[in-house]
Amino acid sequence: MRAGGGAMGEGVDEAGWDVEPGDEIEPVVQAVGRLLKVCREAAGVSVPELGEAMGYGEDMIRKIERGARIPRPELLDRADTFLKAQGHLRAFTEDMKKARYPKKVRELAEMEGRAVEMSLYSNHNIHGLLQTEEYARALLRTWRPAYSPDQLERMLAGCMARKSVFDRSPAPEFSFVQEEVTLRRPVGDTMVLRRQLEHMLEVARLPFVELQVMPTARANHPGTGGRIQVLKFADGTGMGRTDGDFSGRPVSNPRQLRVLDLRYGIIRAQALTPEESLVFIEQALGEL
Incomplete structure (x- = not known):
């Protein structure tokens, strides 16, 4: 499952990247x-x-x-x-x-490459594993201080490389919950968002993916603290992260992981079902 679209940026030296x-x-x-x-x-x-x-x-x-x-x-x-x-x-x-990928992207890709189960809640932007290349490029261009063309291309290459996790056999089990606002914000422009939503529908139909939408009207759920990410590994261990607690750092302590599991479970239960979410995304597409 590869993201399409987007060529290397003009003016970027093709020989490589500076070492961090x-x-x-x-x-x-x-x-x-x-x-x-x-x-x-x-x-x-x-x-x-x-x-x-x-x-x-x-x-x-x-x-x-x-x-x-x-x-x-x-x-x-x-x-x-x-x-x-x-x-x-x-x-x-x-x-x-x-x-060639930034250190933080390599570390994340390594953990995702070992995961057998991923629970991923996004409340501000579409999750990186769901992003098309042109959406990711447009999003990276909004960051301040702005990336240089070289930095942007290096970060983008790393983000896209993470998507190889969809090609693993057997693939991990994915659960995504996306806030409605992430489907409405026209990052890049309307056509970029349209192609992004079409890509999400394609990913959502994979047999090992469940994608759910949290309607904005569902105000009373524990996702107000920010993103949640929980990765489970084959040996029974796990890694989690949230914007709201633990200083935003990755955690692996079983007690802390249970906190994140609890929050994600409630969020998942309050979101639209996967079937309802597909209809919701199709309707959002029709409104563009």
Whole structure:
């Protein structure tokens, strides 16, 4: 289940992304940079020659070689062939795929990748796992201070990569509850919202997904404290988070998880049924 739409932003350097200071992935990026330099020198290729062959400037190649820039996997693949590196550079393509996403996105994706059950309540925006690429892009552009084009594309790539969780076999069991306002707010514009709602209907019909809508008229439910997220893992442990308690930090203590389970259970019970919710979203589409 992939989100469609949206090309890479204009003006964004395609060679990779800057390393976030203090990111634990930094030593790996530095090692890849040193390896690129060793392979380049062993092949008798200068920095300008490699830059020209890869389609990038000399400064960008030097930045990658000193570990300040995360190279795109495609660049490593092409450089491996050009420098006759016998697969040594290509071996790091999977590591660089992970490294290019912001740290907080990698951490969330790792937990979602282990989850067998997800309960997700969203009260302000459509949940990230339900977002189309163009909706996510428009939403990221509203954040302040504003992302640079490079930062925005990196964050967007990470958000979209999380959606691979829908392709797992067996897939986790998903329960989404969305506040009505999230279906009404025209993030981007009306057509972006229309395609977003159409995508939600598609996701909602997956056999392992239950999507429910909480009508605005249902005022007396425990979702007023903000988003709720509860992930359950195969070993019986779990992780939860809410805007309202625990300083917004992830929690795994069984007592704290029971609090979140209780709140989510009440929210889910008070929301429209999955069948009623499909009708509600279709009606919202018809009003656009």
